[in-house]
Amino acid sequence: MNAADLLTTLRLGATRGWITFRSYVTSREGFTQTVFWNALPLAVLIWLRDAPLPGTTIVVSALVLPGIIAVSLAFGVMSTAYNLATEREDGTLLRAKAVPGGTSGYVVGLSVASALDAVIGIVLVMVPAMFIVPGVPVGSALLWLGLLGWTALGLLACLPLGILIGSVVRNPRTIGGLGFLATTGLAIASGLFTPLQDLWSWLQVVVPVFPVYWLGVGLRSVFLPAEAAALEIGGTWRVLEAVGVLGLWAALGLLLGPVLLRRMARRESGSAVEARRQLALQRN
Amino acid sequence: MLVEIAGEADPVIRVRGLRMRYGSTDVLRGLDFDVRAGEVVTLLGPNGAGKSTTIEILEGFRERSAGEVRVLGVDPARADERWRSEIGMVLQSWRDHGKWRVRELLAHLGAYYARYSTPDRPRPLDTDQLLDTVGLTELAGRRVATLSGGQRRRLDVAIGIVGRPRLLFLDEPTAGFDPEARRDFHDVVHRLADDEATTILLTTHDLAEADRLADRVLILAGGRIVADGSVDQLARRVARLSEVRWSRDGQRFVHSTADAAGFLRELLASPGPDVEELEVHRTSLEDTYMELVRGHENGTGAPEKAVEVVA
Structure with missing residues (x-):
């Protein structure tokens, strides 16, 4: 693919991603989902607003806010995988594959739509949270640069991983069910809502393998005062480690995701979609 | 490119000894046929005769077990995106792009063909004119999921031809149509074949449809072509x-x-x-x-x- 083709693909993919996202949030289902999933964390923040964290001067809501943003990004894995599996089942991927350059455009579009979904979620939580949560350093450029940087790195780690999972796991309902439970469980176990030291010690070994833990570390490092580092494992912000692990996940996803997706997309045909349609109709 | 090398005299589709085997089942047992430029050919046969398998191999969506296949002079199993831009296919839509609006989807999918446009063959077709051709102008702003079966099928046809294909595949295009939608669809196919000189290969198990549309009918049964001729000859x-x-x-x-x-x-x-x-x-x-x-x-x-x- 030469530079002009690449640009065309990116432009078509960006258009596709924007239309997909806009069509989703303006549909009744999409609107309800978006409102619900962003109102829920806000309710938690309001509820925990002034609850003090024992032994510190910071409040629980301040600790939880970066965690909520990390979860929004981590759910990007699940929603990307879910959308990919669904759109393979319903023939969207086949439709894209039938036009020249359509599969590449589809992948860019899927990533753009998932990124928009995650970013809108973050904005919807972040704006009210500035007024709800005490002690957010809204005047600090470091906070906003940090938020931008961790969001970008988080998307880079999570979206290709979502494409990888969506290419391997066939059933969207498996991703929607198991994926949701696993992501939520992992978020809790990653100390996003309570300091990790309170949890079982074996979790402290397993959980740092996954990107969501490191997103939490990175985001807390820009949201919380220096003294809060005492709550982390090792008592410091392990920012370099966080960048390293997230970078590894991004590399893994970017290397393997497209290969697996291409392999999966090659097998798509009208009769494959029809067979799944028959299966789905039987289930209903 | 390879597509241009294929001269006018060469058939658009050339199939020799095509075989397809799934496990121990032979679905295609050696097909031989040609489709020449501008022809409308119907592949007729009962369910399970291998019609869809044949079309999917020609579309480049399925690997064959054996035999030689050339579509626009190229082996579809090794074809590139330029080749793909010359091929149109009418897919059976189900739920895909349900939340998109009709015009939006057609314009977006058409945009992929723009880089293959030439002065004597501008592509894609104008979105609004095409919507008019298939009678969807009034529904242009509707979400795809709200269309009726027949309207959706007309959108499928529009998507299949938006890139001005030289070769169009139609797999059971009128399954589930009411008689009026079927007649409208037949008109669209006739116009394509006459005005654009598009070569068309369609499958059906509806004999009346084969009779109305095809210059030539291939009857597929038991994985073989058992009859090949014009409707008159048959x-x-x-x-x-x-x-x-x-x-x-x-x-x-x-x-x-x-x-x-x-x-x-x-x-x-x-x-x-x-x-x-x-x-x-x-x-x-x-x-x-x-x-x-x-x-x-x-x-x-x-x-x-x-x-x-x-x-």
Whole structure:
């Protein structure tokens, strides 16, 4: 693919991603989902607003806010995988594959739509949270640069991983069910809502393998005062480690995701979609 | 590129010895056929005869087991995106892009063809004109999921031709259509073939449809092509045959023959109980089709000699 083709693909993919996202949030289902999933964390923040964290001067809501943003990004894995599996089942991927350059455009579009979904979620939580949560350093450029940087790195780690999972796991309902439970469980176990030291010690070994833990570390490092580092494992912000692990996940996803997706997309045909349609109709 | 190298004289589709095997089942047992530029060819056959498999191999969506396939001069299994830009296909939509709006989807998918546009063959087709052609202008702003089956199918057709394909594949295009939608669809296909000189290969198990659309019919049964000819040629082959039904001694008989008068003379002159309930029918296209297909599926050979006893 030469530079002009690449640009065309990116432009078509960006258009596709924007239309997909806009069509989703303006549909009744999409609107309800978006409102619900962003109102829920806000309710938690309001509820925990002034609850003090024992032994510190910071409040629980301040600790939880970066965690909520990390979860929004981590759910990007699940929603990307879910959308990919669904759109393979319903023939969207086949439709894209039938036009020249359509599969590449589809992948860019899927990533753009998932990124928009995650970013809108973050904005919807972040704006009210500035007024709800005490002690957010809204005047600090470091906070906003940090938020931008961790969001970008988080998307880079999570979206290709979502494409990888969506290419391997066939059933969207498996991703929607198991994926949701696993992501939520992992978020809790990653100390996003309570300091990790309170949890079982074996979790402290397993959980740092996954990107969501490191997103939490990175985001807390820009949201919380220096003294809060005492709550982390090792008592410091392990920012370099966080960048390293997230970078590894991004590399893994970017290397393997497209290969697996291409392999999966090659097998798509009208009769494959029809067979799944028959299966789905039987289930209903 | 490779597409241009293929001269006008070469067939648009060339298939030799095409075989497809799933596990131990042979779905295609050696197909040979050509489709020439500008032809409208129907692949006719019962369910499971291998029509969809054949189309998917030609579309480059399925790897074949053996044989030679050239579509626009290129092996579809190794074709590039430029080749893909010359091919249109009408896919059976189900739920894809349900939340998108009709015009939006057509314009977006059309945009992928823009880089292959040339001054003498501008692509894609104008979105609004195309919506008008398929009668969806008033529904342009509707979400795809809210369309009726027939409207959705018209959108499928529009998507299939938005890139001005030189070759169009239609796999069971009118399944589930009401008669009006079917007639509208046939008009669109006729216009494409006449105005754009698009080569069209379609599958159907509807004989009337094959009759209305096709320059040539290929009948596929038991993984082989059992008949290949224009609708007229097939009809002539059919017209020779008559079906004679009678009963004798409580038993019912059916016999297909090219010489009904001669057969009747012999039958009535033959010794034995009286011939009763005698009927002679000119065989319809449907009857021949059924006989051809049935003969090949259970391997009883030429239909002219088939005499069956109906208990």
